[in-house]
Amino acid sequence: MRALVSVRHLTRIFDVSKPWLNRLLEGKPKAFLQAVSDVSFDIEERSVYALVGESGSGKSTIGKMIVHLLPPSSGAIKIEGIDLARDSDRQRVEKIRTDIQMVFQDPYASLNPRWRVRDIIAEPVTARGGKADGLAERLLEQVGLSAADAGKYPHEFSGGQRQRICIARALASEPKLIVCDEPTSALDVSVQAQVLNLMSDLKEEFGLTYLFISHDLTVVEHMADRIGVLYLGRLVEEAPRDVLFSDPKHPYTQMLFAAAPKLDGFGREVEPPKGEIPDPINPPSGCAYHPRCPRAVARCTLERPEMRTLGDSRVACHLAE
Amino acid sequence: MAEAVLSIRELVVEIPTRHAVLRPVDRVSFDIAPGEILGVVGESGAGKSMTGNAVIGLLDRPAHIASGEILLNGTRIDNLTKDRLRRVRGKQIGMVFQDPLTSLNPLLPIGEQIAETILEHLPVSRAEAESRAVAALEEVGIPAAAARIGSYPHEFSGGMRQRVVIALALCAEPALVIADEPTTALDVSVQAQIIALLKQLCRERGTAVMLVTHDMGVIAEAVDRVAVMYAGRLAEIGAVRDVLTRPAHPYTTGLMASTPLASKGLKRLNQIPGAMPPLSRLPEGCAFHPRCPQAAERCRKEPGPTLAAGGGRAACWFAREPVA
Amino acid sequence: MESQLSRAWQSDFMWSFRRSPTAVVSFFVVLVLVLGAVFAPLVAPHNPFDPSSLNLMNGFSKPMQPNAFTGDAFWLGTDDQGRDVFSTILYGMRISLFVGFCAVLFAMVLGVTLGLIAGYSGGTVGTVIMRIADVQLTFPAILVAMLIFGIAKGFTPVHLRDQMAIWVLIFAIGLSDWVQFARVVRGATLVERKKDYVQAASLNGRKAVGIMLRHILPNVLGPVLVIATISLALAIIAEATLSFLGVGAPPTQPSLGTLIRIGQGFLFSGEWWILFFPAVTLLVLALSVNLLGDWLRDVLNPRLR
Numbered sequence: 001m002r003a004l005v006s007v008r009h010l011t012r013i014f015d016v017s018k019p020w021l022n023r024l025l026e027g028k029p030k031a032f033l034q035a036v037s038d039v040s041f042d043i044e045e046r047s048v049y050a051l052v053g054e055s056g057s058g059k060s061t062i063g064k065m066i067v068h069l070l071p072p073s074s075g076a077i078k079i080e081g082i083d084l085a086r087d088s089d090r091q092r093v094e095k096i097r098t099d100i101q102m103v104f105q106d107p108y109a110s111l112n113p114r115w116r117v118r119d120i121i122a123e124p125v126t127a128r129g130g131k132a133d134g135l136a137e138r139l140l141e142q143v144g145l146s147a148a149d150a151g152k153y154p155h156e157f158s159g160g161q162r163q164r165i166c167i168a169r170a171l172a173s174e175p176k177l178i179v180c181d182e183p184t185s186a187l188d189v190s191v192q193a194q195v196l197n198l199m200s201d202l203k204e205e206f207g208l209t210y211l212f213i214s215h216d217l218t219v220v221e222h223m224a225d226r227i228g229v230l231y232l233g234r235l236v237e238e239a240p241r242d243v244l245f246s247d248p249k250h251p252y253t254q255m256l257f258a259a260a261p262k263l264d265g266f267g268r269e270v271e272p273p274k275g276e277i278p279d280p281i282n283p284p285s286g287c288a289y290h291p292r293c294p295r296a297v298a299r300c301t302l303e304r305p306e307m308r309t310l311g312d313s314r315v316a317c318h319l320a321e
Numbered sequence: 322m323a324e325a326v327l328s329i330r331e332l333v334v335e336i337p338t339r340h341a342v343l344r345p346v347d348r349v350s351f352d353i354a355p356g357e358i359l360g361v362v363g364e365s366g367a368g369k370s371m372t373g374n375a376v377i378g379l380l381d382r383p384a385h386i387a388s389g390e391i392l393l394n395g396t397r398i399d400n401l402t403k404d405r406l407r408r409v410r411g412k413q414i415g416m417v418f419q420d421p422l423t424s425l426n427p428l429l430p431i432g433e434q435i436a437e438t439i440l441e442h443l444p445v446s447r448a449e450a451e452s453r454a455v456a457a458l459e460e461v462g463i464p465a466a467a468a469r470i471g472s473y474p475h476e477f478s479g480g481m482r483q484r485v486v487i488a489l490a491l492c493a494e495p496a497l498v499i500a501d502e503p504t505t506a507l508d509v510s511v512q513a514q515i516i517a518l519l520k521q522l523c524r525e526r527g528t529a530v531m532l533v534t535h536d537m538g539v540i541a542e543a544v545d546r547v548a549v550m551y552a553g554r555l556a557e558i559g560a561v562r563d564v565l566t567r568p569a570h571p572y573t574t575g576l577m578a579s580t581p582l583a584s585k586g587l588k589r590l591n592q593i594p595g596a597m598p599p600l601s602r603l604p605e606g607c608a609f610h611p612r613c614p615q616a617a618e619r620c621r622k623e624p625g626p627t628l629a630a631g632g633g634r635a636a637c638w639f640a641r642e643p644v645a
Numbered sequence: 646m647e648s649q650l651s652r653a654w655q656s657d658f659m660w661s662f663r664r665s666p667t668a669v670v671s672f673f674v675v676l677v678l679v680l681g682a683v684f685a686p687l688v689a690p691h692n693p694f695d696p697s698s699l700n701l702m703n704g705f706s707k708p709m710q711p712n713a714f715t716g717d718a719f720w721l722g723t724d725d726q727g728r729d730v731f732s733t734i735l736y737g738m739r740i741s742l743f744v745g746f747c748a749v750l751f752a753m754v755l756g757v758t759l760g761l762i763a764g765y766s767g768g769t770v771g772t773v774i775m776r777i778a779d780v781q782l783t784f785p786a787i788l789v790a791m792l793i794f795g796i797a798k799g800f801t802p803v804h805l806r807d808q809m810a811i812w813v814l815i816f817a818i819g820l821s822d823w824v825q826f827a828r829v830v831r832g833a834t835l836v837e838r839k840k841d842y843v844q845a846a847s848l849n850g851r852k853a854v855g856i857m858l859r860h861i862l863p864n865v866l867g868p869v870l871v872i873a874t875i876s877l878a879l880a881i882i883a884e885a886t887l888s889f890l891g892v893g894a895p896p897t898q899p900s901l902g903t904l905i906r907i908g909q910g911f912l913f914s915g916e917w918w919i920l921f922f923p924a925v926t927l928l929v930l931a932l933s934v935n936l937l938g939d940w941l942r943d944v945l946n947p948r949l950r
Contacts, residue, residue: 054508067848094850102848110841114863120842127851158596159365169845188364188535188597193579193590200589215509218538222581222590259513261538263582266562268542272514276480339660 003042004177004209005049005066010075012036012061016281033281035061037233038075040307043177043211043226048203050212050224052256056280057230059213063179066211067102079177098124101170105182107162111154117165118150124173132172139168143198160191164198171202179211184219196223217260221245229253232280232288239313249313249320251293287317295319324395325352326496326529327376328630332389332399334368334375336600343600345371345384347553350630353497356527358520360544360561362534362576364597368553369533373499375399376531377414378406394496412442415490415528417519419502421482424489425474431485432458432470435492442493457488461518480511484518491522498523501533516543537580541565549573552597552608555628557635569635571613607637615639661944668940671933678930682738689732694897703727708918722918724907730918733904734926740900741927744814745881751819752880753873756826761857761865763827764834775831778824786821786879787886793817794892807895814893818883825872833865867945874938878931885927901927 017030036058104110122132137147143164184192237250275292290300334346391399435454458466461484504512557570575593610616625636708722721730763771794817887893888902908920
């Protein structure tokens with residue numbers, strides 16, 4: 001298997017300063033938010049790679065950088081071996097950009113309410129000047145809707161159906177990689193199952209690769225082949241699914257698993273995790289998780305742990321073994 | 322069972338629209354006992370929040386209670402005047418919503434907001450109310466509570482704000498707390514904290530809780546009994562362990578099966594075909610029949626049986642009999 | 646076709662229209678006034694600009710009373726030169742409405758374009774556009790219009806001044822009114838730009854101009870329509886004000902404002918109707934358009950539903 005996407009030392013810094021006049025009057029320096037710090041991973045062709053993390057973990061920012069909606073501050077993203085940000089061959093870059101698509105979280109905001117479904121689905125082709133006769137109708141049937149729906153407007157569909165339309169649009173440019181940013185978190189459980197099944201089917205049929213971004217561990221466990229766990233913009237653990245779920249090595253991953261509600265956890269009395277996610281503008285020193293970590297030692301407060309390979313996993317923790 | 326804190330009898334909420342009268346809540350009945358946590362689950366639009374809002378008296382016009390009764394400690398509260406309802410609401414019913422900022426006044430320090438609420442509903446002095454406010458904040462786990470009573474809501478993180486809301490909801494010692502998706506906007510780790518807190522405080526005080534959520538995991542861990550709603554009607558109600566492990570209504574069965582946890586190890590998830598119909602296009606008979614694997618002729622013509630409080634478990638003609 | 650018509654009649658928009666007496670009444674008032682203005686040459690009993698049809702003996706006829714000398718009767722009386730006031734109002738309204746419509750159209754195109762650019766591109770360009778807007782907003786619109794009118798008139802060759810006056814007027818009022826459009830469109834664009842459908846379009850290679858015109862513009866047109874309607878009322882009043890002050894429509898093409906200016910000279914000598922009827926027409930026209938705009942704002946505002 002070869003890597004379709006390879007991400008190296010990816011970093012993204014946002015300027016979150018107040019306007020310069022306010023800074024001048026209040027005498028405050030510029031403020032920066034390091035949303036993604038030094039993240040490296042590979043996504044194998046025809047696999048599902050999942051990024052999990054809570055708010056502020058940088059998972060959506062990574063997704064946006066991979067689809068080129070945001071430029072990285074430093075580091076590189078190579079797709080099919082080509083760094084789209086630095087490659088000089090414009091034609092090749094344009095060709096590869098059509099290989100990447102995205103499915104968004106909110107099916108109500110991701111479809112233009114004034115456009116007919118036919119035009120929405122065909123946009124990846126028509127925006128680049130292509131012809132798309134009958135394409136929308138064909139794709140609608142592919143995602144389980146009817147060709148007759150092409151003439152309707154988005155408001156005539158339910159949330160689950162809208163997400164199917166989003167998937168149809170993502171398929172229009174015949175992509176290899178689809179970045180799915182929380183594709184089912186706005187949907188109800190019974191509809192979520194339908195959409196996840198559809199995504200699995202399409203993956204088989206078209207040989208797709210997914211980058212699956214989610215905070216829901218149960219969904220990730222069902223969909224992913226390999227999982228990266230993010231905390232405050234850094235990758236803290238990465239492992240194949242079965243390894244991660246049977247033997248989580250990073251204390252943060254362990255906490256996430258323990259805190260997630262269980263369907264068979266009737267009357268479960270567990271000690272809830274300590275503390276909250278720190279302010280990402282002033283992250284803690286050393287390992288960012290140390291203020292909440294039950295196992296933290298002095299070293300954790302001083303020295304940031306590097307990513308180490310442990311068996312099938314990669315972990316960024318001084319104490320993991 | 323002790324006298325119920327909240328009793329809902331055949332509650333019907335209607336929204337008159339131009340084309341038809343919609344019924345987001347249709348003949349719903351249930352009781353909540355002191356100290357009991359009742360979970361209300363369902364998909365968006367199933368009527369779970371609408372039921373909670375009807376109890377608090379916060380239905381947005383033109384939605385209104387068309388028939389049925391809501392009793393709080395044996396007294397009807399569905400027909401009170403606005404003014405009296407407001408007093409009952411503050412004193413006897415506490416509220417926790419998804420967005421903590423909707424319950425907090427952004428312009429008042431949190432300590433003051435809690436003290437005001439205590440003063441309005443309990444016969445205590447100003448100084449007593451203020452010291453009780455500090456105690457309430459300590460109880461919900463606000464670190465250095467005495468030093469933070471002067472802070473404004475925006476100075477707290479999302480999880481801490483929700484703690485403040487819980488302190489505010491409980492400070493007048495209400496008999497009932499209505500929590501509508503209290504953890505949906507929070508991260509997993511904080512969600513676990515808030516659920517644990519809510520459970521602990523209500524058990525200590527014997528407060529009844531109506532917990533509205535769409536998250537089956539939260540239901541499993543937090544509640545004693547669960548009511549499943551579908552298209553405005555109560556589909557199934559019973560002890561949480563029974564409903565989740567041996568569902569009697571085909572909808573509950575499908576819902577449980579379609580969670581990724583229940584399909585562990587399967588390549589595809591089990592799924593219920595179709596989606597819940599909008600209220601304006603409910604099918605004849607049982608609203609679930611177009612998606613139901615067991616639907617028979619009777620289901621297409623007759624709506625399922627209406628569940629009475631303390632009565633049957635599932636609103637289905639072919640409900641699996643609960644195993645004793 | 647028929648089913649389309651009946652569907653449109655059944656739509657939510659038409660339903661709330663039929664339910665609002667204010668909207669229905671103002672709509673029909675505006676409709677009658679506009680039709681009267683457009684078809685003035687057919688409707689008006691006299692052509693006030695044709696000197697051969699005028700009889701000075703008819704001057705100062707009272708409304709609804711036969712003239713003492715000629716026996717001719719006029720609904721709304723005549724002015725000093727014997728012109729039928731009803732006809733001058735119809736012709737005057739033509740000028741007023743034409744100037745109003747064109748000025749609003751001009752302001753709308755300018756404001757929407759600048760608002761879209763400011764909202765979508767942000768950065769320095771956006772800041773510069775909005776600062777200009779803010780500065781202009783600190784001056785009363787009518788003052789700005791007078792200033793622009795004066796400057797523009799200075800640049801017009803003398804022999805064209807009377808011919809060009811109307812266009813200069815449109816330019817001046819339009820330029821004083823674009824700010825509202827720009828501000829609202831910028832605000833709406835800032836909201837729309839963050840939505841995922843815009844992200845999807847941009848990731849599919851659509852260029853900025855395409856996104857602004859094809860994606861964002863259709864989604865911000867609702868508020869634009871509301872402002873355009875209310876602006877129309879304001880533009881008609883602005884035109885009347887300028888003409889009243891003598892810097893607007895020339896006496897050869899009198900608008901409602903010009904008529905009011907002429908009429909006020911006769912007020913104290915007892916010929917009240919020369920002032921009164923044009924003034925009432927202006928009031929009814931501006932009020933109806935404004936009420937229609939208010940209703941439209943309520944209908945198109947989802948929060949008030």
